[in-house]
Every structure is written in C-alpha cells, then in structure tokens.
Amino acid sequence: MKACGTVHKYGDNVDTDVIIPARYLNSSDPNELAKSCMEDIDPDFVKRVKKGDIIVANKNFGCGSSREHAPIAIKASGISCVIAETFARIFYRNAINIGLPIIECEAAAKEIEAGDTVEIDFDSGMIYDKTKNTEYKGQAFPPFMQKIIEAEGLINYINQKV
Amino acid sequence: MGMTMTQKILAAHAGLETVQAGQLIEADLDLVLANDITGPVAIHEVEKLNKKTVFDKDKIALVPDHFAPNKDIKSAEHCKCVREYAKEHNITNYFEVGQMGIEHALLPEKGLIVAGETCIGADSHTCTYGALGAFSTGVGSTDMGCGMITGQAWFKVPSAIKVVLTGKPSKWVSGKDVILHLIGMIGVDGALYKSLEFTGDGVAELSMDDRFSIANMAIEAGAKNGIFPVDEKTIAYMEEHSKKKYTVYEADEDAVYDEEYTIDLSKLEPTVAFPHLPENTKTVNEAGEVKIDQVVIGSCTNGRIEDLRIAAEILKGRKVCDGIRTIIIPATQDIYMQAMEEGLLKIFIEAGAIVSTPTCGPCLGGYMGILASGERAVSTTNRNFVGRMGHVDSEVYLASPAVAAASAVTGKISQPSELGM
Numbered sequence: 001m002k003a004c005g006t007v008h009k010y011g012d013n014v015d016t017d018v019i020i021p022a023r024y025l026n027s028s029d030p031n032e033l034a035k036s037c038m039e040d041i042d043p044d045f046v047k048r049v050k051k052g053d054i055i056v057a058n059k060n061f062g063c064g065s066s067r068e069h070a071p072i073a074i075k076a077s078g079i080s081c082v083i084a085e086t087f088a089r090i091f092y093r094n095a096i097n098i099g100l101p102i103i104e105c106e107a108a109a110k111e112i113e114a115g116d117t118v119e120i121d122f123d124s125g126m127i128y129d130k131t132k133n134t135e136y137k138g139q140a141f142p143p144f145m146q147k148i149i150e151a152e153g154l155i156n157y158i159n160q161k162v
Numbered sequence: 163m164g165m166t167m168t169q170k171i172l173a174a175h176a177g178l179e180t181v182q183a184g185q186l187i188e189a190d191l192d193l194v195l196a197n198d199i200t201g202p203v204a205i206h207e208v209e210k211l212n213k214k215t216v217f218d219k220d221k222i223a224l225v226p227d228h229f230a231p232n233k234d235i236k237s238a239e240h241c242k243c244v245r246e247y248a249k250e251h252n253i254t255n256y257f258e259v260g261q262m263g264i265e266h267a268l269l270p271e272k273g274l275i276v277a278g279e280t281c282i283g284a285d286s287h288t289c290t291y292g293a294l295g296a297f298s299t300g301v302g303s304t305d306m307g308c309g310m311i312t313g314q315a316w317f318k319v320p321s322a323i324k325v326v327l328t329g330k331p332s333k334w335v336s337g338k339d340v341i342l343h344l345i346g347m348i349g350v351d352g353a354l355y356k357s358l359e360f361t362g363d364g365v366a367e368l369s370m371d372d373r374f375s376i377a378n379m380a381i382e383a384g385a386k387n388g389i390f391p392v393d394e395k396t397i398a399y400m401e402e403h404s405k406k407k408y409t410v411y412e413a414d415e416d417a418v419y420d421e422e423y424t425i426d427l428s429k430l431e432p433t434v435a436f437p438h439l440p441e442n443t444k445t446v447n448e449a450g451e452v453k454i455d456q457v458v459i460g461s462c463t464n465g466r467i468e469d470l471r472i473a474a475e476i477l478k479g480r481k482v483c484d485g486i487r488t489i490i491i492p493a494t495q496d497i498y499m500q501a502m503e504e505g506l507l508k509i510f511i512e513a514g515a516i517v518s519t520p521t522c523g524p525c526l527g528g529y530m531g532i533l534a535s536g537e538r539a540v541s542t543t544n545r546n547f548v549g550r551m552g553h554v555d556s557e558v559y560l561a562s563p564a565v566a567a568a569s570a571v572t573g574k575i576s577q578p579s580e581l582g583m
Contacts, residue, residue: 013350013439017547022526026229026236028203040549060351060384064545065526066286068203068302089355089386090286094302144186144316154304155210158312 001122003080003101005052008038008045009114014057015064016091020073022065033069034076051078054120056112058084062091068098075100081120083127083138085109096145097154103127103138111136164414166322167389168357171297171411175280183321183418191221192296193275194309195283197265198226198237201244204284204307216251217313223255223274223283224248225265228522233529263494263520266290266378266462271494273404277392278411282309287462287544289380292389293373295396295410299387320386322357323348324419327364329428334578336472337372338464338542338562341379342433343425346443354384356420359413361391364427370399371468378463379544382440432577434540435560438548446565446577456539457482457570458551459563460491460518461525464542467497469563474506476567476578477513483573488515489531491523515570527551533558540569 229237248256277295284306291298380388523530533552
C-alpha cells in the first residue's frame with residue numbers, strides 16, 4: 001500500500017484541541033468534524049487540503065485529550081498519513097484503531113517541508129521526498145499492531161477473535 | 163529483573179508471572195469508562211462487533227459530564243445516546259444529572275475503583291485513579307468500546323520514571339503545584355509512553371485530594387499513567403468509599419527506572435503554567451503583573467472538597483475584584499452538598515463568585531464561562547492549549563485553588579501572601 005501527496009507541515013506538540021476544537025465535539029459525524037479540522041492552528045487547512053495529502057509534524061503530535069474525533073477528522077479531511085517525530089500515546093492508539101496510517105521518523109519530520117511531494121510505502125516503511133529527492137526509513141509497527149492494521153482496525157481484529 | 167508497581171499490576175491482570183517494558187500484553191479490565199463526548203463514538207463502533215452484550219454490566223461506568231446538563235441540542239442527542247445504551251444494557255453505573263459529577267472525582271468517591279485494579283476510560287484524565295494505587299489510563303472511544311464488550315485491552319508495558327517526593331509542602335502549596343512543577347521540569351512529552359511512579363517520604367504529607375490532582379495531570383507530561391504507593395491515607399479513603407476488595411502492589415527493590423527525579427516539597431512555591439502549554443511554568447513570584455478577566459475553580463483536577471475549602475479560606479470576608487468573573491464548580495453532588503453544609507457556598511456567593519452544578523463545562527471550552535478574544539483566565543483546570551477555554555486569542559493560566567482564589571480578589575495573578583495570608 002502506498003500514499004502520495006502534498007505536505008502540510010506543523011511544529012511540536014500539536015494538541016487535539018487545535019486538531020478539532022471541543023466546541024465542535026457535539027458532533028461525531030466524520031464529514032462534519034473534517035470541516036473544522038486544524039481550525040485553531042491553520043484556519044486555511046480545510047481549503048488547501050486535497051485527498052491523499054500528508055501531515056508532517058515534529059514531536060508529541062496529538063497530545064492532550066483522548067478524543068478519537070481528532071484522528072477521525074484528519075482522516076475524513078482526506079489526509080492519507082501523518083509523519084511525526086513522536087506521537088502522543090492515546091493519539092497513536094486511536095489512529096491505529098480507526099485505520100489512519102501514522103509513521104514515526106525523526107529525520108523525515110525534521111527535513112521535509114511544507115509543499116513537498118512525499119510518497120510513503122507502508123509495507124517497507126520507506127518515505128520518499130520527491131521534491132528534495134531524499135528518502136527516509138520510518139519505524140515499522142510491531143507485529144501485534146500490524147495484525148490490527150491488517151484487519152483494518154481493532155473492531156475487525158476482535159471480530160476475528162470473538 | 164524487578165518490576166515497577168505498574169508492571170506488577172499489569173502482569174497480574176494479564177495472567178503472567180512477570181512482564182517487562184516494551185512487552186505487548188492483553189490485560190483483564192476491572193472498570194471501563196466513557197462520557198457524553200466519547201461514549202456515543204464508542205457505542206457507534208461496538209455496533210459493528212459480532213458480540214453485542216457487555217462483558218460485565220457492573221464494571222462499566224457511563225457519566226454524562228462534559229456537555230451535561232445538556233448545553234445544546236446536539237449535546238442533548240449525545241447524552242440521550244449514552245442514556246439509552248445504559249438502559250438497554252442495564253449498566254449499573256450510569257449517572258444521570260442529579261447523581262452525576264465530573265467522572266474522575268465521581269468514580270473514586272462512589273468506590274468504583276480501588277488499589278491494584280486496572281481501568282481504561284475514554285477520557286485522557288482517567289489516569290487520576292493512580293492516586294489510589296490502581297493502573298488507570300486514558301484511551302480513545304474504539305478501545306473503550308472494545309473493552310466494554312470484551313473486558314480486555316491491549317497494552318505495551320510501559321517503562322517508568324521514578325519521582326521521589328521529600329519534605330513537607332508549605333501552607334499554600336498543594337498537589338497542583340507539585341504536578342505543575344514536575345511538568346515544568348520534564349516537559350509535556352517528558353514521560354511519553356511511560357509511567358510516572360511517585361514515591362518517597364513526602365507522599366505521606368499529601369492528602370488524597372492532592373494525590374488525585376497530581377495523578378490527574380500525569381497525561382500532561384505525556385505519561386501512560388501516574389501511580390502512588392498505597393498507605394494509611396489510601397486505605398482510609400477506600401474503606402470510607404468502597405466495599406471492593408483492594409490489592410496492594412509495591413515496586414520491587416530492584417525495579418528499573420529510565421530516569422529518577424527528586425522534588426523537595428518544602429521548597430516548592432505556588433506555581434502557574436503560562437499559555438499555551440502546561441510546561442510553561444513560573445512561580446507566582448516570577449509571574450509579573452498579569453491582569454485577568456476570569457477565574458475558574460473546579461474540574462477533575464481541582465473541584466474536590468479540599469480545593470473548595472482552600473478557596474473559601476481565601477475568599478471569606480473578601481470580595482472578588484470588580485469585573486472579574488469567578489466561577490466555582492464543585493465536581494460532584496456530594497462535594498456540592500458538603501460545601502453547602504460547611505458554609506463554603508455562602509462564602510463564595512457573598513464574595514461575588516458564582517457556583518455551578520457539576521460539569522466539565524469551561525475546562526474544555528464547552529460552556530459556563532467561555533472566553534472572548536484577548537481575555538485571560540486563571541483556572542484550576544488542566545490544559546491551557548490555544549483556544550482551550552474559548553476564542554483562539556484567549557489565554558488560560560493554570561494554577562492551584564489558592565492562587566486562583568487570590569487572583570480573583572486582586573484581578574491579577576497573585577498568591578495568598580499578597581493578601582497578608
């Protein structure tokens with residue numbers, strides 16, 4: 001499986017309140033949440049984002065609240081993958097559980113810039129910056145998490161067991 | 163190799179003799195929690211599971227607290243969704259408006275969680291129950307929903323940071339100052355994926371309410387959980403509030419920690435986290451002149467009876483500064499009632515503050531005290547992110563109830579000593 005798109009770049013500690021502000025949490029509809037995605041950090045994001053685009057950020061992406069609405073909003077906005085130096089742990093779990101691909105890679109997070117075209121090969125964990133002509137090796141998921149991803153999320157994984 | 167306290171609890175719940183950091187396990191759960199924001203997403207997800215029945219109707223807690231009492235029609239629909247699911251599945255611990263409180267103050271008070279147990283909750287501040295010596299962590303809605311059906315969750319066994327507390331805090335220093343100081347030291351990702359294990363002689367000097375505040379904000383350092391050893395105060399609390407059998411786990415002498423920090427409680431000063439991260443801490447002495455528009459005293463971090471007593475001690479016989487909106491929110495109905503019986507509510511109202519029914523409300527910018535552009539609040543809540551309490555150009559300063567109450571009187575960030583206390 002591959003993803004390819006234009007990069008939207010952010011810094012450290014992008015929290016779930018700026019990914020989807022709580023004032024919109026009276027909805028749980030993915031398409032409605034997507035309309036306000038990143039609103040408090042990047043008001044033009046929803047106008048710019050195209051299907052397949054990629055978010056690249058530095059450390060502790062998704063810190064703060066446990067709201068699954070955050071990865072749901074990102075996925076529904078069309079983003080195909082989030083690359084970060086590190087992810088906050090609840091966001092990390094939530095992304096896997098809802099099937100939003102995420103990759104930890106310090107070098108890629110530091111060097112890739114906004115507007116670059118980036119391709120990701122999820123099978124190998126390789127990240128290619130086609131604008132800069134550079135490549136990075138992202139951290140692969142442990143086998144246990146790969147099983148959840150292969151099942152396309154935790155719900156299907158459990159349905160296979162129970 | 164020795165195990166940390168957290169690792170021992172996880173091993174016992176995974177049916178394993180030992181576990182080590184990094185190991186992936188599936189653990190049995192003693193309590194699974196959701197609220198009116200995360201519950202509907204979880205309920206919608208579990209409809210896709212083949213198994214429809216919950217694993218144990220007594221081990222699930224559903225608490226509408228974030229936007230309840232219903233703040234608008236959409237929130238009313240969410241609360242209705244949770245209410246109907248609770249009724250359909252005969253969930254014992256559903257708390258309707260009238261019984262409900264802010265979940266992380268309510269569940270320990272109702273005795274639903276005790277030492278040695280495991281809990282997941284679809285709310286990041288579920289780590290609060292580590293104060294009781296339980297393993298407790300926040301998850302998303304899908305994890306919560308699956309836990310509610312299967313009674314299990316997967317975990318990567320965390321490594322740990324040891325936090326040794328020594329000495330006795332001075333009069334106006336509370337648990338909130340301890341955790342803000344620690345987050346200031348290690349940063350908002352300083353404990354990412356790890357446990358924060360508190361230990362040392364200083365623990366005995368902290369009340370249970372102090373410990374709840376500290377464990378509550380472990381997530382603000384990125385931690386998976388924060389946990390306290392079980393002592394006489396813990397046991398007295400559990401015996402007062404719960405009929406459940408508790409189990410005391412202690413870290414092994416040779417447990418391995420990634421890092422170790424020591425905090426001398428006697429040297430701590432009232433502390434404030436400046437916008438827009440909980441790690442931006444300064445002592446009130448270093449804060450300078452910061453004028454404010456609003457004070458909030460409440461939340462799962464600081465809406466307990468001791469917090470209200472401290473605020474009342476400062477506000478008694480004083481007036482809230484002209485133009486400062488001061489909003490006080492007891493975290494549960496029992497705390498509200500106790501504050502009423504002790505005369506605290508009268509003190510607040512006479513001082514010019516308002517007292518609200520329990521709700522998370524303004525903490526996450528829901529309702530009951532939203533900030534306009536350019537406004538500043540001193541708040542006893544737990545997050546000061548951009549736009550957290552309202553407009554994207556508003557600011558939240560996190561502090562203890564003592565600092566919040568003193569600031570309400572002066573109209574700027576202040577500590578009780580500035581009032582001659």
